[in-house]
Amino acid sequence: MTHRQPAIARRHLPRDDAFPSRAEALGFGFHSPEGREYWARDACYVLTQDAVAAMEAAGRELNAMIAAAVDHVVARGDYRAFGFSPRLAALVEHSHRLGEPSLYGRFDFRLDADGSVKLFEFNAETPAALLEAASVQLAWFEDTRDRPGSDQWNAIDDALVARWPRMNLPHLIHFSAERGREDEIAQVAYLMATARAAGHDAAFLPVDDISWQDGAGFVTPDGTPLAACFKLYPWDWLDIEEGGRLLPLGRTRWIEPARRMLHASKAILVTLWEMFPGHPLLLPASLDRAAIDGPAIGKPALGLEGWGMRVEGTGRDESTEAAEGLPASPTIWQQWCPLPGHATPHGDAYPVMGVWMVGDEPAGLGIREGDDRVTTFEDRFVPHVIL
Incomplete structure (x- = not known):
């Protein structure tokens, strides 16, 4: 009997405490937030070529499928399950009808040892951990001598540079993030570099420095109109703020556009299951907990970073903290399909595969792992190699 190589395995490596500091030159200054080790310094994940091909095909x-599901939702005109206010729903629908182009997104996949892939969700509006996936782990691959593997699935940088000219944006693009979020500012700085490599001018603007000027719309502090602005700040957060009433009046091209809220809301999982029941890449999903046989996980439709998750029916039900100060949204129930555990010296670790899409094409992989079966903002980033 021949032994088949597992699609994914965790490989222990000699601990490298120097690499995160070397990577600071790439903007990766948040490798140890509050003393927590975010970059895994003693491990990598090893994948087979077949596993990468399966995830690439699944992404496409x-x-x-999600594009078809979004068209179906807009044709139906019912956004209650998505958690949108009437104003946000109107913005989303208008953006969809305009067909405003998208830059990027990140699928979260479950990859089993047998190579099978399941979709957990699509982070299509403000996906995190891009710098780590695109730039930092590539530097790690090139710098680390004791690693296995001969390749890495990582064409993200080239894909982003090639994507900007296809967005039909003005020459100057502003880039915005929360002032106090080092990780978000670093991701925005990286995206600014890709835009400049594509021939654009790029300027950073903290999100709370954006204001409104009658006759000009949204402007910078010196009164420069925001013709185009990439924002690492969710549409539903903008909608509930004082300036939310002005969003329909502005002329700014926002990246990601409002229509991506349809792709990013967990409610699209329900539409997918309704349209493609039994599809091997999908897990059953519903607004009705009773419609999901066996254990299920409840996700806020507009949830981010693992907030507000609730697992039921496993014998050891678990939950994560809900986000404070944000609007409530409907709970979407998805069949519980726990991440496979991988042994570490400190216990099992549970990796989720983050497949990055640039435009409509899969471009690379970033892996985050945690000590629990629900992935949260505090989990580790682990680089990968391909055998």
């Missing part, structure tokens, strides 16, 4: 297929 699911991207097309």
Whole structure:
């Protein structure tokens, strides 16, 4: 009997405490937030070529399926399950009808040792951990001598540079993030570099420095109109703020556009299951907990970073903290399909595969792992190699 190589395995490596500091030159200054080790210094994940091919094919297929599901939702005109206010729903629908182009997104996949792939969700509006996936782990691959593998699935940088000219944006693009979030500012700085490499001018603007000027719309502090602005700040957060009433009046091209809220809301999982029941890449999903046989996980439709998750029916039900100060949204129930555990010296670790889409094409992989079966903002980033 021949032994088949597992699609994914965790490999222990000699601990490298120097690399995170070397990577600071790339903007990766948040490798140890509050003393917590975010970058895994003693491990990598090893994948087979077949596993990468399966995730790449899954990204393409699911991207097309979600586009069809979004068209179906807009044709139906019912956004209650998505958690949108009436104003946000109107913005989303208008953006969809305009067909405003998208820059990027990140699928979260479950990858089993047998190579099978399941979709957990699509982070299509403000996906995190891009700098780590695109730039930092590539530097790690090139710098680390004791690693296995001969390649890495990582064409993200080239894909982003090639994507900017296809967005039909003005020459100057502003880039915005929260002032106090080092990780978000670093991701925005990286995206600014890709835009400049594509020939654009790029300027940073903290999100709370954006204001409104009658006759000009949204402007910078010196009164420069925001013709185009990439924002690492969710549409639903903007909608509930004082300036939310002005969003329909502005002329700014926002990246990601409002229509991506349809792709990013967990409610699209329900529409996918309704349209493609039994599809091998999908897990059953519903607004009705009773419609999901066996254990299920409840996710806020507009949830981010693992906030507000609730697992039921496993014998050891678990939950994560809900986000404070944000609007409530409907709970979407998805069949519980726990991440496979991988042994470490400190216990099992549970990796989720973050497949990055640039435009409509899969471009690379970033892996985050945690000590629990629900992935949260505090989990580790682990680089990968391909055998």
